[in-house]
Amino acid sequence: MTVFVESRLHSPELPAPRGDLSDAVxxxxxxxxxxxxxxxxxAERADPYGDDLQVALYILYELHYQGFQGVPDERExxxxxxxxxxxxxxxxxxxxxxxxxxxxxxxxxxxxxLVEPVGHDESSVxxxxxxxxxxxxxxxxxxxxxxxxxxxxxxxxxxxPRLHGRAKAAMVAIEFDEFGAGRAEEIHARLFADLMADLxxxxxxxxxxxxxxxxxxxxxxxxxxxxxxxxxxxxLVGHFAAVEVTSSPGSRRLANALRRVGAGPAAQRxxxxxxxxxxxxxxxVRRDVVGGLLSAEPALDADxxxxxxxxxxxxxxxxxxxxEHWRRGRPALRVPLPGALGxxxxxx
Numbered sequence: 001m002t003v004f005v006e007s008r009l010h011s012p013e014l015p016a017p018r019g020d021l022s023d024a025v026x027x028x029x030x031x032x033x034x035x036x037x038x039x040x041x042x043a044e045r046a047d048p049y050g051d052d053l054q055v056a057l058y059i060l061y062e063l064h065y066q067g068f069q070g071v072p073d074e075r076e077x078x079x080x081x082x083x084x085x086x087x088x089x090x091x092x093x094x095x096x097x098x099x100x101x102x103x104x105x106x107x108x109x110x111x112x113x114l115v116e117p118v119g120h121d122e123s124s125v126x127x128x129x130x131x132x133x134x135x136x137x138x139x140x141x142x143x144x145x146x147x148x149x150x151x152x153x154x155x156x157x158x159x160x161p162r163l164h165g166r167a168k169a170a171m172v173a174i175e176f177d178e179f180g181a182g183r184a185e186e187i188h189a190r191l192f193a194d195l196m197a198d199l200x201x202x203x204x205x206x207x208x209x210x211x212x213x214x215x216x217x218x219x220x221x222x223x224x225x226x227x228x229x230x231x232x233x234x235x236l237v238g239h240f241a242a243v244e245v246t247s248s249p250g251s252r253r254l255a256n257a258l259r260r261v262g263a264g265p266a267a268q269r270x271x272x273x274x275x276x277x278x279x280x281x282x283x284x285v286r287r288d289v290v291g292g293l294l295s296a297e298p299a300l301d302a303d304x305x306x307x308x309x310x311x312x313x314x315x316x317x318x319x320x321x322x323x324e325h326w327r328r329g330r331p332a333l334r335v336p337l338p339g340a341l342g343x344x345x346x347x348x
Contacts, residue, residue, distance in 0.1 A: 008150065008189075011067045012206035015059060019052025021088070025059050028081065029071045037080050043087040048095035049317070053088055054217040058209065060085045061224035065151055066205055089225055092218075096310050106238065106294060106304035110286060113245045113308070125319045128326070130253040135261040137326050138254075139199050140333050142192075142267075143208040144216045144318075148223065149192035150205050153178035155223035156240045162233040167292030174244070174281050174289070191270045198264035200339070211335040215318040222314055226307060234300030237293050238307020241285045248279040 014030070017023035024038045046053040062068065063076040075081065104112070121127040129138060153175055163171055180186035193203040202208070209217075226236035251274035258268045294301055325332035 008066055008205040010204070011069050011071075012062075012204065012209070014068045014071070015055055015206075015209040017052075018055045019046075019050075021046055021052045022055040022059065025056045025081070025084070028078075029059070029063075029068065029075055037084045040087060043084060044091060046088070046091060048092045049214060049218055051214040051217075053091065054214045054221060057085070057088050057092065057221045057225075058217050060088070061221060061228070062206065064224070064228065065154065092221070093225065096222075096313070097306070100306060100309045100313050102302065102306065104305050104309070106290060106301045106308065109238070109305040109308040110241055110245060110290070113242060113312075123316070123319065123323070125322050126250040126253040126257075128323055129257040130260070133257045133261070133326075135199075135263070136331075136337070136339065137322075138257060138261060138263065139201060139337055139339075140331060141322070142196055142199055143201055143333065143337060144212055144322075146192065146196060146201070146203075146208055147206065147212055147216065147220045150189050150203075152188045152192065155227040156236065158227035159233050159236045159240070162230050163237075163289075163293065165292060165296060167237075167289050167296065170284050170288030170292060171240075174284060177281070188270075188273070191266075191273060194266035195270040198267035201337070208333075211333040211337075213318075213321060213332065213334055215314070215321050219311075219314045219318055222310060232303065232307075234293065234297070234303030235307035235310070237290060237300075238304035238309075239311045240307075241290050241304070242308045242311040244281045244285045247274050248276075248282060251275045 014026050015022075017026050021038050021043060028037060059068075060081060063071070067073060067076070125141065129141065157175055160168060160171055160175070178188050180188070180190070184190065196203045223239060226232045226239055251271040255268055255271035255275060258271065290304060294304065322332045331337070
């Protein structure tokens with residue numbers, strides 16, 4: 001019998017820096033003394049979607065989840081690191097607000113997600129994987145998604161103390177399902193670790209951070225950014241709604257893709273589970289989580305819409321990178337996975 005090893009049993013190693021900002025953050029975390037952070041102007045000039053800023057943010061956010069090997073737990077609330085994180089967050093958030101249109105209500109933004117394209121969507125990663133995806137591409141996709149799915153639902157749980165009434169009850173009900181409905185073996189993060197094992201991937205938490213391009217880190221960082229700030233609770237609900245509304249059809253395509261390439265039953269099960277569960281969750285999140293929140297706090301409508309559309313904006317950027325590389329037969333990861341990488345891929 002296979003013995004499951006909990007993917008979050010140990011803290012991961014610090015990701016490798018990708019520039020001056022992330023290098024300074026990593027050094028500050030490992031140095032046993034006063035924290036020396038980058039100059040304010042340096043942080044304010046950084047590319048908001050670039051590798052350096054996104055790695056720095058990812059490292060700082062992970063202090064609130066699993067931490068890192070060799071980094072004292074006390075660093076989570078270090079004032080200098082929190083001040084730097086605030087500057088980086090504002091750089092990222094300001095760019096998102098400038099790039100994401102604000103011409104829709106929350107209802108309109110969610111309604112747009114319910115429109116499925118007729119036929120094959122050339123811009124959709126799940127459509128590509130269902131029709132043309134190869135096993136090495138599905139392995140890359142799973143490796144990238146592991147940065148979220150191995151902590152699935154955790155960022156959204158931060159909104160629970162900030163909700164009340166109908167919205168809170170509905171949110172807790174959905175999160176209860178995400179966390180296995182009381183059964184450890186059914187926790188969705190555990191199911192994703194099983195998927196990774198079926199695909200021959202390393203299941204340790206945060207293992208593929210160094211392989212993830214900035215586009216993938218930005219999608220993960222958005223959840224933490226919205227979750228850690230009460231003022232952004234409406235945007236976090238919008239993000240959660242976007243995930244749940246799009247999950248069921250996307251999961252169906254990914255389950256089909258895994259069957260087509262002959263992936264194991266555990267790999268297929270993760271997405272099969274989401275086809276059914278998220279079809280129900282979609283109704284609850286739109287009617288009761290979003291509906292309940294906006295009934296109590298109608299002024300948050302624009303924030304919910306922003307959360308929906310910012311999620312789509314970053315997912316589109318990630319999808320464009322993946323498809324550009326895959327259609328050229330090239331790995332989309334910064335560090336190629338062991339094994340077959342597709343025609344024309346560089347040797348390891």
